[in-house]
Amino acid sequence: MKELLRYLNPLARLGNKKYSVFFPLIFSIVVCVLSEMFAYGVVKNPEIVGVYIIFINVASIIYFAFRDGVKGGFTAVVVPIAYYFYIIYTRNYTGDRFIGGIEATLVLAALYLVLAGVIGWLKQTIDGLIEREADGRKRLESIIEQLPVGVIITDSEARVTQTNKQVENILGIGIPKGFVIGKDKPILDGQHKNKIITPSHSPVAQALVSGKQVTNREFLVEKRDGKRLFLQVNASPIRNGRGQIFAATSIVTDITAQKEMESRKDEFINMASHELKTPITSMKLYVDFLLGKIKEKDERVIKSLKSMKYQIEKMQELIAGLLDISRIQTGKLTFNKEQFNISELIKETISELQATTHRHKISLLNKAAINIYGDKFRISQVLTNLLTNGIKYSPDGGNINIGIKRQAGKILISVEDEGIGISKSEHNKIFEKLYQVVDPQVKTFPGLGMGLYITKEIIKRHGGRIWVENKKSRGSIFYFELPLKKT
Numbered sequence: 001m002k003e004l005l006r007y008l009n010p011l012a013r014l015g016n017k018k019y020s021v022f023f024p025l026i027f028s029i030v031v032c033v034l035s036e037m038f039a040y041g042v043v044k045n046p047e048i049v050g051v052y053i054i055f056i057n058v059a060s061i062i063y064f065a066f067r068d069g070v071k072g073g074f075t076a077v078v079v080p081i082a083y084y085f086y087i088i089y090t091r092n093y094t095g096d097r098f099i100g101g102i103e104a105t106l107v108l109a110a111l112y113l114v115l116a117g118v119i120g121w122l123k124q125t126i127d128g129l130i131e132r133e134a135d136g137r138k139r140l141e142s143i144i145e146q147l148p149v150g151v152i153i154t155d156s157e158a159r160v161t162q163t164n165k166q167v168e169n170i171l172g173i174g175i176p177k178g179f180v181i182g183k184d185k186p187i188l189d190g191q192h193k194n195k196i197i198t199p200s201h202s203p204v205a206q207a208l209v210s211g212k213q214v215t216n217r218e219f220l221v222e223k224r225d226g227k228r229l230f231l232q233v234n235a236s237p238i239r240n241g242r243g244q245i246f247a248a249t250s251i252v253t254d255i256t257a258q259k260e261m262e263s264r265k266d267e268f269i270n271m272a273s274h275e276l277k278t279p280i281t282s283m284k285l286y287v288d289f290l291l292g293k294i295k296e297k298d299e300r301v302i303k304s305l306k307s308m309k310y311q312i313e314k315m316q317e318l319i320a321g322l323l324d325i326s327r328i329q330t331g332k333l334t335f336n337k338e339q340f341n342i343s344e345l346i347k348e349t350i351s352e353l354q355a356t357t358h359r360h361k362i363s364l365l366n367k368a369a370i371n372i373y374g375d376k377f378r379i380s381q382v383l384t385n386l387l388t389n390g391i392k393y394s395p396d397g398g399n400i401n402i403g404i405k406r407q408a409g410k411i412l413i414s415v416e417d418e419g420i421g422i423s424k425s426e427h428n429k430i431f432e433k434l435y436q437v438v439d440p441q442v443k444t445f446p447g448l449g450m451g452l453y454i455t456k457e458i459i460k461r462h463g464g465r466i467w468v469e470n471k472k473s474r475g476s477i478f479y480f481e482l483p484l485k486k487t
């Protein structure tokens with residue numbers, strides 16, 4: 001029954017380019033035969049046929065043109081027109097009646113053909129559009145299926161409508177259609193930023209609510225077989241032509257191998273710096289011992305030993321940086337916070353660093369005493385890093401000014417130089433681990449790209465923030481904000 005209804009329903013055949021001639025032909029012939037039987041057998045008046053048959057014919061032309069296109073529509077025209085001629089012939093029309101009959105039949109034939117043509121053409125155009133859309137969808141599905149990353153597509157309610165096979169390959173378990181991301185219980189247990197994953201962490205749900213892309217969210221999940229998996233997830237909303245969100249996509253990448261590599265690298269840095277620390281500390285002790293023992297007249301030996309000591313101290317700084325990075329990675333960077341006078345600390349740091357350069361003039365613009373709560377040693381590390389950068393990246397010398405401003409519950413410190421500046425596109429990247437600007441001119445400066453990464457972490461762990469701005473003239477200004485009181 002269902003099959004029969006599908007066969008008869010023209011709407012169910014939209015997009016189906018199989019156009020039948022057989023059904024309209026048989027149907028039209030049956031209508032003509034029934035009409036003849038009605039005229040001769042039931043009402044016994046051959047003249048009665050004419051008017052009623054026209055309604056049936058028009059309806060069947062519309063139906064078949066919509067069901068079987070131009071071909072079906074024309075078939076439903078040809079049979080009745082032939083039947084009309086048959087009526088004129090069998091009813092023995094003569095004179096004006098004959099001519100009138102022929103004229104009416106020709107006019108009807110023209111009208112029927114136009115009707116069948118227009119509706120049939122419309123139906124075929126719609127079929128073409130539907131087919132094109134289906135082709136486009138299939139092409140997209142095939143691309144999605146072959147992507148090396150997991151793809152999840154949802155509707156605007158975050159209900160999964162499609163996934164590719166990579167999702168199952170990565171997670172070891174598929175996500176069923178109809179699963180509501182951000183509402184249903186997460187498919188796998190795991191963590192996001194060391195917190196148990198909850199539906200509210202879902203990037204898709206966040207992208208749908210905010211209407212913005214959510215990028216590079218990392219999750220650590222445990223597969224059903226117990227293996228740990230690092231996932232990177234990106235999600236973005238999809239809008240229609242009117243700008244309304246109707247779906248969202250989520251790209252899931254397995255970054256376990258990359259994470260393991262990074263962790264091995266971090267382990268190596270940690271081990272190497274620990275191993276280097278002991279011999280370098282004893283080297284420095286020996287140099288200090290020799291410097292203490294040497295006779296005053298051995299000027300050249302003293303000079304060499306002093307240079308050696310300076311280089312050893314540089315190495316110690318590098319190792320300290322590497323150890324700090326490793327502490328940050330493993331969450332072992334600890335702080336001894338206390339109340340201290342930051343203005344004093346800035347003055348001390350300035351005098352220490354001013355002694356290393358004659359070409360730069362380091363000044364504190366506002367000398368008011370301000371106390372803050374924090375780790376004095378770590379904050380001095382921040383100041384030293386920003387000032388040494390200011391010196392290092394101002395090869396032609398110039399002024400380096402430090403400003404302090406008290407704001408509601410906070411202190412804002414600025415370090416401004418007249419050096420080479422930093423292009424805007426690098427402003428966020430310079431705070432990343434081991435990042436250095438690749439500009440060939442800047443590349444000539446020595447360094448490992450550790451300083452600002454450590455600096456940012458220290459500021460962050462004090463509840464503050466750091467950023468950089470370009471100056472209108474030459475140079476850059478680094479700003480950092482710290483809360484005045486314990487947070």
Ligand code: ADP
Pocket residue numbers: 385389390393417419420421422430435436437442446447448449450451452453476
């Ligand atoms: P390093 O100085 O060892 O390379 P940092 O983490 O301190 O590492 O700085 C990262 C990068 O930021 C540097 O390589 C440099 O390109 C840029 N940079 C930092 N401070 C300045 C500055 N004051 N002026 C211009 N560029 C800077």
